[in-house]
């Protein structure tokens with residue numbers, strides 16, 4: 634299938650890209666193209682202007698140590714993340730999660746910024762963004778702003794990145810404890826039927842801080858705060874992990890599709906949450 638006709642642009646600066654978006658209301662940015670191109674080919678998206686960010690890679694593809702956090706440029710590919718020792722050592726949950734995305738071709742082209750700006754409800758990276766408590770840097774016509782992970786994902790393919798905005802950077806606080814991402818893949822697409830990312834710290838034999846991000850289950854990724862509340866400050870045991878994980882879909886309307894009904898998806902989320910809590914504790 635071929636996409637509808639569009640005019641192609643390849644700006645050399647963020648300002649030029651912002652100007653093109655302001656000039657052409659019916660425009661779309663393209664990063665790795667691994668979500669946008671399929672939707673264009675299916676004619677689910679028919680932008681009249683395509684703004685390719687390939688010439689912005691030298692500006693927006695990087696991993697930097699910023700002291701208390703790791704700054705990841707929005708155009709950094711999954712493979713560059715997996716190759717980064719800075720991320721492996723300081724923001725392991727991001728690497729653990731992107732390792733589960735697609736296959737080698739997808740990981741060579743897809744970008745972290747593209748994934749979270751797209752916010753596919755079955756996408757893996759949003760779970761890690763929530764569990765790591767990352768902050769997103771967005772530039773629009775009114776200047777630059779930062780948005781906390783908790784305010785970034787706003788529902789079905791909806792985020793704080795508005796029309797005319799560019800997501801520039803993802804800031805991931807350095808991790809001090811353990812983490813794990815557990816996923817149940819759809820057998821055909823490989824996307825998450827359910828995926829759970831956990832970051833936690835140890836306080837002796839107790840759990841210190843804990844954040845749990847869930848994807849695949851609802852119309853957008855979410856923090857499982859009832860699981861976090863059940864774990865925080867408690868003495869760790871596998872029984873505690875299981876009883877806390879039972880809250881993984883509390884207050885959530887689980888998605889249904891021909892592969893997984895809501896009850897099955899919910900059960901997967903609970904099982905994966907338990908596994909992720911135990912694995913994160915064991916590597917803390």
Ligand SMILES: Cc1cc2nc3c(=O)[nH]c(=O)nc-3n(C[C@H](O)[C@H](O)[C@H](O)COP(=O)(O)OP(=O)(O)OC[C@H]3O[C@@H](n4cnc5c(N)ncnc54)[C@H](O)[C@@H]3O)c2cc1C
Pocket residue numbers: 661662663664665666667668669670671707708733734735736739742743744745746747748750751753755756757758794798799800801822823824825
């Ligand atoms: C065969 C296949 C298998 C896949 N499997 C998985 C999987 O298992 N798990 C998973 O999570 N994903 C999977 N994906 C999707 C993949 O992760 C995509 O790469 C990702 O969702 C989007 O990143 P991208 O760089 O390709 O973005 P694009 O497709 O280029 O863009 C996606 C959307 O985000 C917008 N956008 C992109 N970058 C920015 C930016 N910096 N600022 C503002 N808006 C921006 C675009 O305008 C577009 O609307 C798969 C894709 C394919 C083709």
